[in-house]
Amino acid sequence: MSNPYAKLPAWAEYGLIPLVNLVVAFLVAGLVVLLVGENPLNAAYHMINGAFGRGEYIGFTLYYATTFIFTGLSVAVAFHAGLFNIGSEGQAYIGGIGVALACLWLDKTMPWFVVFPVAIVGSAAFGALWAFLPGWLQAKRGSHIVITTIMFNFIASSIMVYLLTKVMKPLGSMATQTRTFEAGGQLPKLDWLLSIFGLNVGNAPFNVSFLLALLAAFGVWVLIWRTRFGYEMRTMGHSPSAARYAGISETRITIIVMMISGGLAGMMALNPIMGEQFRMQLDFVQGAGFVGIAVALMGRSHPAGIIPAAILFGMLYQGGAEIAFEMPSISRDMIVIIQGLVILFAGALENMFRPAIGRAFAAIGSRSSAAAQTRGA
């Protein structure tokens, strides 16, 4: 009675419901496209084709997905400990400093496979540092993490403006960016991976940080479900009172989880900085931290859900750009509307169709059991 919604089979819980939500989101998005006087089917074609039509397009989709896997994992890890980290955006931004420093220091003397590990450590360390402060403030001073992480996004943004206009910009340049890295600061593309499937990556910046993202997803799974620390953080996430009873230190978990979360967000910076632009530019995160929240929600905070959700959002980014290019009356903002609808239906309205689906299952269940009874009689 306390739980009026009956339990659904796993395939319905993790497959059917997200699918229904997604279909509804796209139907509503179709209506929006219709309202601006364009053909929604046409738009859908451009979206799918633009995301998956050619090897190059797939490369772009996966490039975006790489970014979203990192930020999605960042949000998800914190979520399992009951912490809502809105600050992945700022943590990723600050993480960029670690990448840039590693590259600026070593790119002329070392090959990429030496620079890459240093950059990984640097990005994670800077991201973790940026998450440590809100974590510490919550654990020791009771400042709510949602508020502090939002504020830290703004602080991060200001710090980066300062660094990229005053400190890290080469002398005499007008662009707010670091110098371009030499070969050691450039990650190789994963063209060989796509060519296995007979695809050509073309100009797409699909690079080795995708593999790192998959590795991170596996690592997060191990951390959450297979380690003592993961057990403790899940206990705290589900029930702080049970955690206190079990002698689990809330302070310790909060601070460490925030640092892991910030570290994952920071590693996101590897993808655009070392994988695409080969320099650190102003505003390189471009909202990926916030998309990470949607990715984590949609992927149910499980790495196995986050990867497809990140690919979905990668598709929306890449396919959306294609729509904007092919159909001039649909602007870039329209794409943001569609993304917003996906977030709305997959995240915020996650439970909207659950009662109906639950009833349908109950009806089928009782009918089949009734049938079994008549057959028995």
Added chain:
Amino acid sequence: MSDIAIELRGIDKSFGLVHANKNINLTVRKGTIHGIIGENGAGKSTLMSILYGFYQADNGDIVVDGNTVTIKDPNAAITHGIGMVHQHFMLVENFTVLENVMLGAEDSQILNTSISKARVELKRLEREYALEVDPDALIEELPVGLQQRVEILKALYRKADILILDEPTGVLTPPEADHLFRILGQLKDQGKTIIFITHKLREIMAITDEVSVMRRGEMVATRNTRETSVEELAELMVGRRVLLRVDKGEANPGAVKFSVRNLTVRDGRGVTMVDDVSFDIRAGEIVGIAGVAGNGQSELLEAISGIRKAVSGNVVLNGEAVDVTGHADPAALRTRGLAHVPEDRHHVGLVLKFEESENGILGYHRDKRYLNGVFLNTKAIQADAEEKIKKYDIRPPNPRLKTANFSGGNQQKIVLAREMERNPDVLIIGQPTRGVDVGAIEFIHKRIIEMRDQGKAVLLVSVELDEIRALSDRIIVMFAGRVVGERDPGATEGELGLLMAGVEGRKEAAE
């Protein structure tokens, strides 16, 4: 006019796959007290919620006074003369009695005229039913017994002829409960019909005229109370014969294992909840703490188990001091031989979203046998869970099932298995059988006595006086945070009841 107040015909209600009420028929005669009894989850509350308009039945009819009616919300229930006194009072704490009674039943936009009218009506009701309460007293300043009286007045003010009381004695001291029974008797004599929901057999026998028994969503029997017995009702509730009395031998108390001296604990608001409490527990004895809920028992348990910091006092476990005023880590206390079955298994003792096996290590998850370095040893955890499931007959026997999907009794067994199988020296148990079905109660009581007989020091806190009396070797009574008396288990219920109400205690303290 028929002499039937309410008739339910073929009421059916499902929540998704859960069939909460199956084809329920119930006839309540006018001017009687009709008991409804059943274990937790038997569907009593759902049925009453349908009658009061919180839920709609999927099927079936409700007949009030000979007319079939639809009750789509509580307002409709009130129009048909049905009033409800909830288990958790629905009162505005910082409103006066009068304001609470008239809330939602004001008959004018101008508050003053409503108030004066309501005052006259309230006075009349108080006289007619002998339910005196000061209309201008604030609710938060009234004891729970009187708050409940306000709930009853609220229903009468709305001209209810049929009163539903949902587990009304859970928060009352025995004298308060007796008083409530007298009031219900008077209401019956005045022609009101009362539906009385409870899981306590004794109350059913004491005041009802008829009793209906529910089990697993079905109405299994209706009896004249005079023609039935506690044993028969228990059997109907559980579906098999139950042993109601606990068999236990003499206690053999040994050395003091756990001692509490001058413990004082404040809650989050700074209110002193435990006031200068001292007691000892010896090996091989069960010390029961009796008291009405909210008299400091919960805070006492939290302080001695290291969850809540005490303000002052000393606690000695196994001869070694426990830093109760500083950092008494619950995990460290566990390794020193203290096991704790918390009062609130849903929020404290278990993580309901965890698999059963994961809850089997809660608090013991740092133990090497469950770990491979920093990793969990899932095989060992699983094997451990399977062993306990077998030993404690936890059903369904599936360690991978979500804990929320176990019944209350089985959830409690999960906690007990975890804490008892550690072979602790001192076992602290809060509300061992709250929300637990009768069948499991028997098992749990037996295990607690076994622990005593193995020489453990057991501290038992329960709001069920019967349970305290059945299990304890010594009984300590708490009132308003203080220990107001100690009795042996032979003490009468009346004697303990007076202590729990703070009456005797004050006298003793004065002497």
